[in-house]
Amino acid sequence: MNVLEAVRDAVHKGHRFLLHPKLGNLRPSQAFFRSFVLSARPGGDGEPTSITMLENALEALRGFGPPPSPPERVTAGLQAIDFELLSTGIRRLHPSHSTSNGRDNPCA
Amino acid sequence: MRLEVGKVYIRDVQFGDNTQVIGGTLIIDREELCRQAQGDDNRILGVGVELAHPGESTRIMPVKDVIEPRVKVDGPGGVFPGFVSGVQTVGSGRTLALKGCAVVTVSQIIAFQEGIIDMEGPGADLSSFSKLHNIVLLFDFKDDIAPREKETAVRLAGLRAAAYLGEAAREVSPDEVAGYEAPALSEALTAFPGLPKVAFVYMLQSQGLLHDTYVYGVDAKTILPSIISPTEAMDGAIVSGNCVSACDKNTTYHHLNNPVIEELYERHGEELNFVGVIITNENVTLADKERSSDYAAKLVGMLGVDGAIISEEGFGNPDTDLIMICNKVEQRGIRTVLMTDEFAGRDGASQSLVDASKLADAVVSSGNANATITLPPMKRIIGHIESADVLAGGYAGCLADDGSITVELQAIVGATNILGYERLSAIGM
DSSP, X not given: OHHHHHHHHHHHTTOOBSBOSSOSSSOTTTOOOOOOOBOSSOOSSOOHHHHHHHHHHHHHHHTXXXXXXXXXXXXXXXXXXXXXXXXXXXXXXXTTSOXXXXXXXXXX | OEEEEEEEEOOEEEEOSSOEEETTEEEEOHHHHHHHHHTTOTTEEEEEEEEEOTTSSEEEESEXXXXXXXXXXXXXXXXXXXXXXXXXXXXXXXXXXXXXEEEEEEOOSSSSOOOBEESSSTTGGGOGGGGSEEEEEEEEEOTTOOHHHHHHHHHHHHHHHHHHHHHTTTTSOOSEEEEEEOOOHHHHTTSSTTSOEEEEEXXXXXXXXXXXXXXXXXXXXXXXXXXXXXXXXXXXXXXXXXXXXXXXXXXHHHHHTOHHHHHHHHHBTTTBEEEEEEEEEEOSBHHHHHHHHHHHHHHHHHHTOSEEEEEOOSSSHHHHHHHHHHHHHHTTTOEEEEEEEEOOOTTSOSOSSSOOOXXXXXXXXXXXXXXXXXXXXXXXXXXXXXXXXXXTBTTSEEEOTTSOEEEEGGGBTTTTOTTSOSOOOOOOO
């Protein structure tokens, strides 16, 4: 929640989401790792779509509480999923900046 | 296009010397099945196979995919185009389906994975796969195979296995044959004057590893929304690479046996005119969400239908795709019905979706994935026992002293399937 709230503050300052704030289908209690991609520069007043999206995500999460710390052997897998989903999004944003060797670049 | 689906009813599955269908029993050459599943994939050291029959005290986990064996006996192309078969357009001719059994792939792509099929008990009541004779594939990988590579290898092996087993029915006379017409749009749109014209918008999960779907072998995240014949889905044109979360992911079996498509055909010409299917994806970038929802709504508008049924796959950010499509279709004056499951907290009282719209006023729920259930201990576990330990270790469930596990429905394969394959729903309050 602290990460989400920091992201919310950035969005209210005008940064906008480039990826949806709720990536993946792990349940909230399992999403121990969360990554966000925001615009590098604020675009002025808070961008309505991003604010609405984030407030909806926060509202949906409030009922679940903070996720418990995962067992150590689970941590790497959760990180891998978070990284993969983030990488997928970044490749879609910038097809020339593949995080792999480019062979699986969906836009190639 | 016209597709005939011949149903070969399988009432038992046993191992034997040669793979064949005799008198409703699928006999499997175990070693040959393992060889066929592995193919020439050198990422895999070996494939094992176990059988799980309905009513047994058996738990299968973690499940990656469930696939119905099929074989195309007439018409262009072959099953699972783009993977097992070439890339020819399918959906016409005749295809035989081995009903009553399924290939189930089990693998630990990452350390923590859910995906339970219980063959008896209360968990069995939540997944129709408990009623099938399941041919479970297990995998042994080389060291240092990345999760993405493992997922690909398991997916391809499952499809190869299902195609191999489907071949056993090639010369078998089906017990039942169902015919499905998919005429040209010019004919479809004028076929039944006076009946409402309906399209089905079929959302496909496409966020990335363990959240992907493929159409003719193409990663769905790279497609623009497209019109597809409903019969193409029946021939395996749509394949699952999505296993998170277990409850509401569409397995390949669900794509092959899509209940929405079946019901629309059932009512076609009587209550409605089922005009066609539009597939669309569920992406992670907001630009892709805008593009795909715009395009899907445009296609719905181009079809000139009166209403559209829109099914989501998964939850969370795909809720945004669902609502975007709903809004854009409704704004064209076309009515929508949305299909989704809910993540409403264990008490069912929390906000169910992460997005909403006043225009989304007709929604069919396939149940609350956060509802909990206690699964009794099973005598046999097929798969990874350590997954059961983690699942029950308090992180995602609770293991009782007697060995029973309390988990959310989210952990059970297909429990809240949004296409309506199961029977869970919601009561309005």
